[in-house]
Amino acid sequence: MKLRKATFSVLGLAAALVAAACGGTATNNPATQSGTLTVWLMNGSAPQSVVDGVNADFKAKYPNVTVNVEIQQWGEIGTKLDTAFAGGSPPDVIELGNTLVAKYAAAGALEDISGKKSSFDNSGTWLQSLTDSCSVSGKLYCVPYYAGSRAIIYRKDFFTAANVQPPDSMDGLLTVGQKLMTAHSSDPNFSALYFPGKYWYAALPFVWDFGGDIATQSGGKWQGSLNSSSSQQGLTKLNSLVAALSRADKTGDEAKQDAAFAQGHIAMIIANGWEVGVITDPKAGDPSLKDKLGAFPIPSHTAGQTAPVFLGGSDLGIAAKSTHRDLANEWVATFTNNKHMTEMATVGGVIPNNTSMLNLGTGINATFYGAAKNSKFVPNSQNWASVENANVLPDMLVKIFTKQQAIPDATASASTRITTLLNGGG
């Protein structure tokens, strides 16, 4: 028995030492820290050269730490995250779409990093919408990573041939579109503005521009508001644009819009800045379009102004169950430091996580950077992900565009569902 006890205590001591070595704090000597850090990044978020650079810098400081960067696909990421967080050893660092953070933070999956905010470069000038997406009940659960905002990408050559200019109002958009449709009336596949039916990110600017919203909060309760008269006004405007200018699939999503645009039968799409790269990609798109593309902000119904756009983007969270939280924190700080964030903007072409770098957007990118300044966000609720996963907005848009339901009916049932889901119902 004595022997066994002794063995146990030796084992216990060894375990304690191992634990100390793995979960060591930042104050320890970096050179002695070891372990493997698992990082999940989303497909297409950071160019490989940037990731390699970050890992090289990290390796220089922590020579005995191995970093595994695993690229995830957007398609079923919700399911994958749920199961990863439920398991005993989730990835240490996770890139999360900014609409998903609240759900995981509220469920206790992410570490509260409020106390470490100052360890990240530019944390004083982080984009407000992204910071909001990281904040739940006044606590910080992630680091803003990058943003994306949409504008209209158009074919300059089509505009010149039809003798039209980028419009400065929604009515102007319709007029310009109609002129383009007339100029291409012999092409049965032509769309002046290609708008797939489920493209809800691109529908939101129309709702917001008329003063509508997805939901409003008062007294801790959410109330769906897509059925408000201003929301309906915006959707009516969008519906008339789609009916007159788009031959896109009314039940399809935007996944194929860049490939379709590259086919040459489309004059305008509502897209992110990085989609220019997909359109002109030698394999998936048409490189000869490079000089024929321009961009302008989605115009407001008030002439001379622009419509607020949805600020998409990603944040970087650290798993609460991670055994290397300090190392994870350090990796995130390296990834988002001045040097690498600048690369993200210049090489990756995404909008950086802070306002002090917004001047980095040049050429066509400047339009998208500008759009980020007039941006809005979805209801910041832990239950928003349920609204997204239940396809409430895409289904509503499809019903409207295919005329299965009138706008008042479609918006009323969507609003009811949103109210239920945001307040925690199924």
Added chain:
Amino acid sequence: MGLAITAPDLESAPRRPGRVRTNLLPYALISPSVAVIAGILAFPLGMLVWLSLQHYGLRELIAHAGDWVGAGNYLRILADPLFHQVILRTLLFTLVCVALTVSLSTLIALLLLKVRQAVRIIVMSALVFVWTTPVIVSVDIWQWMFDYEFGVINYLLTQLHVGNFIHHNWFDDPIQGWSVFVVIVVWGAIPFVTITLFAGLLQVPSDVVDAAHVDGAGAWQRFWFVTAPMLKPIFLIVTCLSTIWDFGVFTQIYVMLNARPSADYYTIAIYAYRESFGVTQYGLGAAIAVVLVLVLVVVTFFYVRETVKVAEIA
């Protein structure tokens, strides 16, 4: 479900003291199978039932502890009109698919008996090809074929002057959309059923069929009164299996509609998945899955009973 385990016949064994040990042998022999079935079927099913009695959201999932709600989840789905719709739709879809699969497969199997060896090899190879293609791959190809903009189906139908199918959306109208899914599911199910039935047909003694022919029975009568009864066990098994597969159809619809099917295209399996993973209500999703299993038990009960009867006669 389909297991007919008869207890060892103790009566006929010579009754001698000290033989009790030997009588345990059959149980010992079957125990590994029982253990495996319990491990891979009974345990997960038990867990599913247990989960269905709890409120189990993301927070509970991460903390590994749910809130007990008893029959709450069941009461909620039973009160949901969408759920009733989904069940009826899934049953109807299964009925159509199984009927088409079995009847078309029977016709192809009968045809295979009549054709030359070379043709038979070609047809069989084609069937095996279909069978071995992974579902995801084939559905991806079907998706491109039915694509709204680039699809070859729309192109061909337009070229053949069937109508103007330029920019025709097959999934606008649920009736058309479901017809497409029937085609895809039946297409994928035919190889297995055809090859199984063909193997069965080869076992039907030709002298019996010939005798019926001599007695003046027509082609239909020979099939219905001679061949079909002999194939009954095989028909029962393929119908039963097809019912189970078609009732749980998920991949074809989910992949075809880019993982975002609208409520018009929910089958019970998709509905359970959406409630579990989409809205992170794992308890509710589990309750739907339990109902799926129960409905399937009721639907397949008839087949299983018949199969067991046939097996006992044999």
